[in-house]
Amino acid sequence: MGKRLLLFLLTNILVMTTIVIVWSVITQYTGINGSYRLGNGEIDYGTLMIFSLVVGFTGSFISLAMSRWIAKMMMKVKVIDPNRPANAEERIVYEKVERLARAAGLRHTPQVGIYQSPEVNAFATGPSKKRSLVAVSSGLLHSMDDDAIEGVIAHEVAHVSNGDMVTMTLLQGIVNTFVVFFSRIIAIAVSRLVRSELQWIVEFAAIIVFQILFSILGSLVVSAYSRHREYHADNGGAALAGRDKMAHALRSLKMHVDRANVKDYSDDSAVQTMKISSKSSFFSLFSSHPPLDDRIAKLEK
Template sequence: MGKRLLFFILTNILVMTTIVIVWSIITTFTGINGSFENGGPGLGIDYMGLMVFSLLVGFTGSFISLAMSRWMAKKMMNVKVVKPEGQLNAQERSVVEKVHRLSRAAGLTHMPEVGIYQSSEVNAFATGPSKKRSLVAVSSGLLTVMDDDAVEGVIAHEIAHVANGDMVTMTLLQGVVNTFVVFFSRIAAILVSRLVRSEMEMIVRFVAIIIFQILFSILGSLVVMAYSRHREYHADRGGADLAGRDKMAHALRSLKNYVDRAKVNDRTDDSAIQTMKINGKGGVMQLFSSHPDLNERIARLENR
């Protein structure tokens, strides 16, 4: 669910910021012209050189984030990888069986790693750099709250993400967004640095680049979030094809019922609710949601 995208975006911002800091240090101590100013007409900026630089940094950051996605998810969520050949309890065996059966039904030739992490949140996510190196993880809270059919529907949804190659597609989109983030943050930083005294110009520009890059990355995430909401409908349909429409719809209704009960019990500030990223929010906040409203997802699935 939202965990997959959250890890990816956070890692992407960290990687991009690190690349820019390293580049700034290299250009400072080697004398390389990393400012992309050529003293020409207009703003005196080498736009072509800056665009090439932005493309390289943007897509490098995106693909490094993709490569690290599975490792980051395991570390940040303390995921316990459940190996089929190990000694498993009934719950672990059931999760592994579902993941492998649905993966075969989806045509995956390499079975995803299966993980369970201890958390009261009702959540699951799929991540990984490729279909061959993917991870499907579920929370202990989900296994406790949901019945067997609902759990299968949720897992089918995550397997659909893997089968659809959503992480790779998201990486390409993030690479394009990164390119524009780097490009416009550099231009904005150059303009800001020209407003201060010359002896402060380099320091101000360095700080401005970091600030603008983080701000523009947040704005760029709106595009990524919009695409994520679009892909959720596809994953719902894929989950319905794998587990059956009744189980997929039952999983969504179970999530909706859980959220509604939490609201009645005034637990909307509970981390178990906030981290689900599945409820969808109205108004402006919907733009920052990685998932559409559950009512809309249920309606689209049932009217398919």
């Protein structure tokens, strides 16, 4: 889920920034009244909140709609043709996803893909249960045994079944709303510190800067909720594949993380991705996954 969340957050920031730039240009040069200020120059907070809600949720839902396409493009995912798997490995992976999706009560089997990477990873994404994607890395397929692979896939199918992408999108929409709202209030305050002829450009630049900054801070909230949902996906994976297979999958992941921590892979981005549990308490706040030891302990309880 970590890779999916990172792509979603980056796409959300880019979409939000694009919306702001386009809207600012339109209102500045076409004469359309997009102002949330009163006649005396003071802020109309009610209008600003409505504007923030529209922009915030629009950005979030556009990011959701693009999530599957972005993931396939960025990760170079090869989607498996269910009628013509290229080899036995593709056939086995597709059959596992199909069987687990049926067990989860999904009416449509997600798209299934493999991406070439030495990292031991998998993710699920997509705008809906019907238009979802479950992708696994070649590193995971070549490093784990069959039971561990099934546990990982069951975990990702549980994310789809739980509707975590839609839930995360709604939360992101709320975060976006506050990001847009407060970035504009601060930007207007900053613009009043310069000459009147420079105020528009200063306000525009400040909006972009503060919106990106607040979006990064807002990702703390989204990441915290993501960590909470990981426990639910572990339980869902245990219900689909069996608790023993799910626990075995988590222990296998931990083994690879520990192995990565022992060796010096500071320049290896693929191995860094496996380091779900960071030693730094600050950077762990941005992690989409709780520590593997905690996940294993909760699952065994």
